[in-house]
Amino acid sequence: MEKRLDLAPGYSISRVINGCWQLSEGHTLRGGLDFKDVMRAFHMLADQGLTTFDCADIYTGVEEFLGEFVKELKGSSGVSPDDIQIHTKYVPDIDALSRVDFQYTENIIDRSLKRLNRDALDLVQFHWWDYAVPGAVEAAGHMKKLKDKGKIRHIGATNFDAEHLAEIVDAGVPVVSVQAQYSVFDRRPEKRLLDYCKANNIAVLCYGTLAGGYLAERWRGSAMAKPETRSQVKYLQVIEDTLGWKGYQGLLELLGNIAQKHAVSIANAATRFILDQPGMRSAAIVGVRSSRHVASNAKALSFELSAADIAEIRQYLDNYAVLDGEPFELERTIGSKYREIMKMNLSEE
Numbered sequence: 200m201e202k203r204l205d206l207a208p209g210y211s212i213s214r215v216i217n218g219c220w221q222l223s224e225g226h227t228l229r230g231g232l233d234f235k236d237v238m239r240a241f242h243m244l245a246d247q248g249l250t251t252f253d254c255a256d257i258y259t260g261v262e263e264f265l266g267e268f269v270k271e272l273k274g275s276s277g278v279s280p281d282d283i284q285i286h287t288k289y290v291p292d293i294d295a296l297s298r299v300d301f302q303y304t305e306n307i308i309d310r311s312l313k314r315l316n317r318d319a320l321d322l323v324q325f326h327w328w329d330y331a332v333p334g335a336v337e338a339a340g341h342m343k344k345l346k347d348k349g350k351i352r353h354i355g356a357t358n359f360d361a362e363h364l365a366e367i368v369d370a371g372v373p374v375v376s377v378q379a380q381y382s383v384f385d386r387r388p389e390k391r392l393l394d395y396c397k398a399n400n401i402a403v404l405c406y407g408t409l410a411g412g413y414l415a416e417r418w419r420g421s422a423m424a425k426p427e428t429r430s431q432v433k434y435l436q437v438i439e440d441t442l443g444w445k446g447y448q449g450l451l452e453l454l455g456n457i458a459q460k461h462a463v464s465i466a467n468a469a470t471r472f473i474l475d476q477p478g479m480r481s482a483a484i485v486g487v488r489s490s491r492h493v494a495s496n497a498k499a500l501s502f503e504l505s506a507a508d509i510a511e512i513r514q515y516l517d518n519y520a521v522l523d524g525e526p527f528e529l530e531r532t533i534g535s536k537y538r539e540i541m542k543m544n545l546s547e548e
């Protein structure tokens with residue numbers, strides 16, 4: 200498999216992207232993170248060719264931390280700041296949606312530029328919490344203006360379904376990618392989004408491919424898995440509504456056996472199952488909390504799952520439910536447990 204993906208002409212990213220939500224304040228529920236080790240992990244990842252990082256304007260403290268990384272790279276003789284790609288997001292607060300105008304958008308983008316120590320943002324991924332509040336297409340249009348002004352290089356979207364993504368694309372906003380939660384046991388993007396993206400040459404940047412770390416040897420044979428992070432709280436809900444604990448354990452067994460055959464980890468097999476879906480231009484965003492998994496993640500692109508491996512995994516999954524609705528639909532639904540765990544006013548906090 201190609202190790203890089205051309206997201207746009209002249210702009211290539213690593214197919215395993217280093218996800219940084221995990222570094223956000225409050226994400227770790229118990230204990231703390233060793234940020235010196237995380238910085239070491241960033242250098243190691245970049246040295247190994249995993250040069251693309253994903254963050255957001257609403258990941259508290261993370262744009263600033265990546266800005267520190269950029270500063271360190273400026274002073275080093277190895278990888279330079281121009282060799283890495285930093286993807287951020289533009290996530291207006293839910294309470295602010297009705298007052299989003301060009302100035303609001305530009306202020307957020309200027310804040311990201313300053314925090315990240317960049318002259319231009321490589322990719323800004325646009326999120327809109329509530330389709331019922333008008334203004335999403337206009338706000339995406341502000342980003343196009345900021346692209347024309349040179350503050351943004353490329354525009355992406357995050358957590359849009361095919362129908363609403365199409366409204367933005369049809370309005371002439373040059374969207375190169377969309378982020379979606381897509382894993383072995385959350386295959387909602389397969390309903391419509393993947394086909395739309397294929398037809399419109401939009402890359403899919405997949406998150407949740409490791410289910411917050413639940414798709415790993417560590418949980419094989421375990422009787423329970425108390426969430427240690429906010430992302431695990433979410434993915435445990437997905438396990439409950441799809442495989443159930445027993446089905447999840449069966450999946451770990453299956454992935455474990457396949458991984459062993461290829462001398463890789465369960466995480467690698469789970470990542471490749473998603474990246475190997477036919478016809479998709481994609482990358483997997485894998486969350487980083489330490490240097491512990493650097494070597495493993497660098498191996499994700501070094502082997503191939505066979506057609507028989509993929510068929511075996513699919514056959515297993517066919518026995519279980521796929522989550523209801525389109526990507527991020529449950530997360531948008533008032534009263535749903537998926538929505539209740541989300542914080543929707545972090546930008547101005």
Ligand SMILES: NC(=O)c1ccc[n+]([C@@H]2O[C@H](COP(=O)([O-])OP(=O)(O)OC[C@H]3O[C@@H](n4cnc5c(N)ncnc54)[C@H](OP(=O)(O)O)[C@@H]3O)[C@@H](O)[C@H]2O)c1
Pocket residue numbers: 217218219220221253254357358378379405406407408409410411412413414415416430431464466467484485486487488489491492495496
């Ligand atoms: N657009 C959105 O709405 C959205 C939403 C969620 C996430 N994201 C992006 O996607 C990224 C990924 O987040 P996620 O919540 O979906 O988490 P994930 O990538 O499914 O899981 C990450 C966790 O898996 C464990 N891990 C990482 N590499 C591993 C390996 N090789 N082997 C075993 N375990 C490994 C780590 O936990 P331990 O260190 O504890 O083992 C890490 O915290 C985020 O950082 C963010 O950039 C975007």
